[in-house]
Amino acid sequence: MLAIGAVGFAPHAPVTFKSGIISPVYVDNRTLPYHPPQWHRVIEGFRDLIERESLEFDIIGGIAVGGVPHSAALAYTLNRPSIFIRQATKEHGKGRMVEGGEVAGKRVLLVEDLVTTGESSLHGVHALRQAGALVEEVIAIVSYGFSEAAKAFGGEHVRLRTLTRFEVITQAALEMGRFGPEEKATIDDWLRDPRGWAGRQGIA
Numbered sequence: 001m002l003a004i005g006a007v008g009f010a011p012h013a014p015v016t017f018k019s020g021i022i023s024p025v026y027v028d029n030r031t032l033p034y035h036p037p038q039w040h041r042v043i044e045g046f047r048d049l050i051e052r053e054s055l056e057f058d059i060i061g062g063i064a065v066g067g068v069p070h071s072a073a074l075a076y077t078l079n080r081p082s083i084f085i086r087q088a089t090k091e092h093g094k095g096r097m098v099e100g101g102e103v104a105g106k107r108v109l110l111v112e113d114l115v116t117t118g119e120s121s122l123h124g125v126h127a128l129r130q131a132g133a134l135v136e137e138v139i140a141i142v143s144y145g146f147s148e149a150a151k152a153f154g155g156e157h158v159r160l161r162t163l164t165r166f167e168v169i170t171q172a173a174l175e176m177g178r179f180g181p182e183e184k185a186t187i188d189d190w191l192r193d194p195r196g197w198a199g200r201q202g203i204a
Contacts, residue, residue, distance in 0.1 A: 004035045011186045022198035029113035057109035071111035085124040097127040104132030112140040118149035
C-alpha cells in the first residue's frame with residue numbers, strides 16, 4: 001500500500017471523510033487494481049485469511065464501489081458466486097440494492113477495502129439481511145481500528161477481520177522515512193480520538 005501510494009499522510013492538509021471525521025491521513029485502496037503485483041498479494045491475503053479462519057460462506061459480496069473489485073477478484077479466484085451491494089436503490093429497472101443474484105437463505109461473506117466507522121459495511125449487511133441473506137463476517141484490507149466501528153459491528157453481531165492494522169502501516173511508513181516522529185505523533189493522536197482531533201489542532 002505504501003509502495004503504490006495508496007496511503008497518504010498530510011497532517012497539514014487534512015481530508016474530511018464521509019462520516020465527517022477530519023483526518024491527517026487517508027487510504028485509497030481503489031488504486032490497487034492498477035498495480036497487479038500488489039493487488040495479487042491482497043487477494044491471496046484474503047484467501048489465506050479465509051482458510052486460516054475456516055470461514056464458511058456460499059457467496060462473496062462487495063460494497064460498491066471500493067469493495068467490488070476485490071470481492072469480484074476473490075470470488076473468481078475461489079470459484080464462488082459474486083454479488084455487490086449498491087449504496088442506494090436504483091431509480092430505474094428492478095430497484096434492487098443487491099445485484100448479481102439471489103441471496104435469500106445464503107451465507108454471504110462481505111468484502112470491504114477499508115473500514116472507518118463501519119457505516120458503509122453495515123449498510124451492506126442490512127441490505128443483505130433484508131434480502132434474506134445470512135451475514136456474520138466482513139473481511140477488509142485494513143481498518144483504522146476506531147472504537148465506534150468495533151461497537152457498531154458488535155451491535156449487529158458481525159465479526160470484522162482485516163489483512164492488516166493501520167498502526168502497522170504507520171510504523172512501516174516511519175521506518176521507510178515517509179514522515180518523522182513528530183508527524184507520527186500527530187497521527188497517533190488522531191487515532192486515539194479521531195472526532196476530537198481537528199478541534200485540538202484548531203482546525204474545527
